[in-house]
Amino acid sequence: KAGVTQTPRYLIKTRGQQVTLSCSPISGHRSVSWYQQTPGQGLQFLFEYFSETQRNKGNFPGRFSGRQFSNSRSEMNVSTLELGDSALYLCASSWGHSNTEAFFGQGTRLTVV
């Protein structure tokens, strides 16, 4: 059974550019959540998608957005990149109920220069 797949694994972007990250969940899982991990702030929740609808959103600026497709694959977009956006971005896959186990991908390491 394939795990959660995130692409690309590494990205280097310039300030002001935009970036799109992709996450393919475990087959059958309908919920995809995104998290940002930095040394200073730890792991912070960005948003969650379930059946193509955003169900929950963290406290991040509008430059961070996402979407989910009918096959449950999700993309996250960050526009007008800032140096502070450099982080490990992780996505989690689950069945979608609050009491179910979350499985994480290997993450995308974004560096903004």
Add this chain to the structure above:
Amino acid sequence: KQEVTQIPAALSVPEGENLVLNCSFTDSAIYNLQWFRQDPGKGLTSLLLIQSSQREQTSGRLNASLDKSSGRSTLYIAASQPGDSATYLCAVSINTGTASKLTFGTGTRLQVTL
């Protein structure tokens, strides 16, 4: 607002020692608590999931307990090995209806020495 704290922040033990990692949370209205392991620069590996109605879960050398009323969980690692060296994170799934959202602790960095 749910806050999750992990103590200690770092721990170094010799191989073979039994150890306990601690996790505390401020709001007891949780659905479940999950323990993860993270190797440097990698994603999170789920170790154990404890539902709010459960008191403990076991997997191999790992045992996790949950005391919702006091807002605490512990992860017990028996007979530690160098391969156990990693950062251990606990996370609680908070009561947001049907939505899934995890609030993470800051982690405990474990080093097991030969």
